[in-house]
Amino acid sequence: xxxxxxxxxxxxxxxxxxxxxxxxxxxxxxxxxxxxxxxxxxxxxxxxxxxxxxxxxxxxxxxxxxxxxxxxxxxxxxxxxxxxxxxxxxxxxxxxxxxxxxxxxxxxxxxxxxxxxxxxxxxxxxxxxxxxxxxxxxxxxxxxxxxxxxxxxxxxxxxxxxxxxxxxxxxxxxxxxxxxxxxxxxxxxxxxxxxxxxxxxxxxxxxxxxxxxxxxxxxxxxxxxxxxxxxxxxxxxxxxxxxxxxxxxxxxxxxxxxxxxxxxxxxxxxxxxxxxxxxxxxxxxxxxxxxxxxxxxxxxxxxxxxxxxxxxxxxxxxxxxxxxxxx
Amino acid sequence: xxxxxxxxxxxxxxxxxxxxxxxxxxxxxxxxxxxxxxxxxxxxxxxxxxxxxxxxxxxxxxxxxxxxxxxxxxxxxxxxxxxxxxxxxxxxxxxxxxxxxxxxxxxxxxxxxxxxxxxxxxxxxxxxxxxxxxxxxxxxxxxxxxxxxxxxxxxxxxxxxxxxxxxxxxxxxxxxxxxxxxxxxxxxxxxxxxxxxxxxxxxxxxxxxxxxxxxxxxxxxxxxxxxxxxxxxxxxxxxxxxxxxxxxxxxxxxxxxxxxxxxxxxxxxxxxxxxxxxxxxxxxxxxxxxxxxxxxxxxx
Numbered sequence: 193x194x195x196x197x198x199x200x201x202x203x204x205x206x207x208x209x210x211x212x213x214x215x216x217x218x219x220x221x222x223x224x225x226x227x228x229x230x231x232x233x234x235x236x237x238x239x240x241x242x243x244x245x246x247x248x249x250x251x252x253x254x255x256x257x258x259x260x261x262x263x264x265x266x267x268x269x270x271x272x273x274x275x276x277x278x279x280x281x282x283x284x285x286x287x288x289x290x291x292x293x294x295x296x297x298x299x300x301x302x303x304x305x306x307x308x309x310x311x312x313x314x315x316x317x318x319x320x321x322x323x324x325x326x327x328x329x330x331x332x333x334x335x336x337x338x339x340x341x342x343x344x345x346x347x348x349x350x351x352x353x354x355x356x357x358x359x360x361x362x363x364x365x366x367x368x369x370x371x372x373x374x375x376x377x378x379x380x381x382x383x384x385x386x387x388x389x390x391x392x393x394x395x396x397x398x399x400x401x402x403x404x405x406x407x408x409x410x411x412x413x414x415x416x417x418x419x420x421x422x423x424x425x426x427x428x429x430x431x432x433x434x435x436x437x438x439x440x441x442x443x444x445x446x447x448x449x450x451x452x453x454x455x456x457x458x459x460x461x462x463x464x465x466x467x468x469x470x471x472x473x474x475x476x477x478x479x480x481x482x483x484x485x486x487x488x489x490x491x492x493x494x495x496x497x498x499x500x501x502x503x504x505x506x507x508x509x510x511x512x513x514x515x516x517x518x519x
Numbered sequence: 520x521x522x523x524x525x526x527x528x529x530x531x532x533x534x535x536x537x538x539x540x541x542x543x544x545x546x547x548x549x550x551x552x553x554x555x556x557x558x559x560x561x562x563x564x565x566x567x568x569x570x571x572x573x574x575x576x577x578x579x580x581x582x583x584x585x586x587x588x589x590x591x592x593x594x595x596x597x598x599x600x601x602x603x604x605x606x607x608x609x610x611x612x613x614x615x616x617x618x619x620x621x622x623x624x625x626x627x628x629x630x631x632x633x634x635x636x637x638x639x640x641x642x643x644x645x646x647x648x649x650x651x652x653x654x655x656x657x658x659x660x661x662x663x664x665x666x667x668x669x670x671x672x673x674x675x676x677x678x679x680x681x682x683x684x685x686x687x688x689x690x691x692x693x694x695x696x697x698x699x700x701x702x703x704x705x706x707x708x709x710x711x712x713x714x715x716x717x718x719x720x721x722x723x724x725x726x727x728x729x730x731x732x733x734x735x736x737x738x739x740x741x742x743x744x745x746x747x748x749x750x751x752x753x754x755x756x757x758x759x760x761x762x763x764x765x766x767x768x769x770x771x772x773x774x775x776x777x778x779x780x781x782x783x784x785x786x787x788x789x790x791x792x793x794x795x796x797x798x799x800x801x802x803x804x805x806x807x808x809x810x811x812x813x814x815x816x817x818x819x
Contacts, residue, residue: 419758458715
């Protein structure tokens with residue numbers, strides 16, 4: 193319990209489909225997008241925890257809730273033991289300093305009209321931290337840390353003067369400026385060229401080790417997840433279907449969806465043999481969700497019970513949780 | 520600015536060639552060039568594109584119109600950009616049919632539904648009446664393939680056909696392409712940055728970097744023993760599902776500026792093995808083993 197920096201308890205997030213004027217006349221919307229339905233997990237101090245899922249799985253919603261960018265429909269989120277929706281002003285200020293984010297699109301996440309110095313020092317200004325020269329010193333150090341040098345020259349330039357990989361480094365520098373405890377990295381390398389991805393992934397691993405940061409990695413790329421993670425939580429259509437240590441999940445996946453996903457990832461080896469797992473269909477609409485297990489319409493092993501009853505997360509093996517009636 | 524600078528390769532009938540490269544490699548421009556769809560002011564400056572015995576660079580615009588879509592078809596990466604949002608998908612596929620086959624509208628609509636069934640869209644007759652925004656990403660991608668395959672082309676150029684869809688849909692779409700290829704003898708040029716897809720699906724692989732071909736090989740030979748320093752580094756820099764965490768090799772530097780390309784070998788500034796000759800002279804393609812060619816002075 194005490195080594196968890198973030199705890200999520202029974203988190204639910206529904207978005208009402210507002211109909212505008214008709215809602216005004218006839219009353220509140222009755223249809224909701226079920227982005228997340230009752231997910232719970234803990235992130236241990238200094239680990240890399242990955243939330244994996246396809247589009248519509250709810251992983252970005254979960255990240256936004258943890259970052260307190262929106263309010264849950266129900267459920268609680270604890271950071272360093274404190275309920276994030278029940279903090280004093282002072283605690284909130286520390287929370288905002290200790291949690292930072294790295295975004296997916298290095299072209300959209302840097303303000304094109306600001307210099308690199310202004311971008312990287314954003315959180316310092318928001319926190320009213322330090323004098324001008326102290327800020328310049330930190331920005332210089334952190335730019336050096338992410339491999340952008342000479343920092344004095346980099347600081348005064350604009351984002352358009354840098355490549356995608358370099359911009360992502362700037363995004364990382366911005367997140368690290370005030371030495372946060374926890375960083376959410378939302379698809380940090382998916383917009384980058386293959387040869388640049390490796391540079392950024394290696395950088396993230398080094399930085400995490402040096403700064404002692406805990407990381408929540410959001411990704412759909414299983415190879416990246418396998419490379420980076422300590423613990424992995426698999427999301428499907430707003431529910432968590434499996435949660436385990438990285439090695440356990442990839443070597444012995446229990447949930448049929450996890451198995452299908454792992455079997456579908458192409459491997460750069462033409463002689464690599466594995467069982468083909470074909471699943472048809474599409475991810476269910478988050479508005480009209482199936483009644484029982486969300487995966488049953490596509491599951492090769494589905495039984496009658498799966499159609500009727502939502503499976504609960506159970507500890508199938510030590511520290512390996514799965515939500516499946518067959519487990 | 521030379522997007523593609525002196526490349527040569529062959530696609531055998533009924534087989535798939537994977538054209539692999541990162542941004543600025545020229546892979547997409549190669550695909551567009553074969554279709555003679557390079558947007559102006561770009562143009563093909565020299566070279567031949569032989570479809571069978573016919574050189575496509577010698578055809579007039581109206582002759583090329585007959586080839587495009589009928590003999591060679593192309594499907595693009597982002598279906599939402601390439602499907603018209605205000606027309607039903609069935610009509611868009613039928614439009615391709617009408618252009619190339621001498622049929623009326625109702626027969627074209629029938630053929631469009633058949634094409635949608637061919638790409639495994641279930642309930643095709645109903646789905647044909649949908650608009651693109653009503654479909655999922657995977658379905659839209661299948662519609663783009665339906666347009667491309669509707670006139671039974673000899674060659675399909677598939678530019679990043681699975682980048683915008685999820686892994687499970689990606690596997691289904693690749694299986695679909697493989698089955699169509701095996702059933703009809705379709706040749707495929709698969710343009711991608713994903714080495715995994717090429718390993719599973721292609722018979723030949725062409726690696727491009729900054730407008731040049733670095734290496735060509737039969738897929739098995741290639742993955743078993745890549746020769747070019749760029750290719751080797753690329754293979755080692757990719758995180759893999761079939762291996763536990765290993766340190767990723769990085770390629771130092773950034774992809775070169777397409778306007779100010781380096782003299783000699785375009786890869787030399789980032790290459791750990793570069794020598795004086797690499798700075799001066801562009802390497803020729805040399806056959807190292809049967810069917811496996813590389814453009815590198817190390818093997819000259």
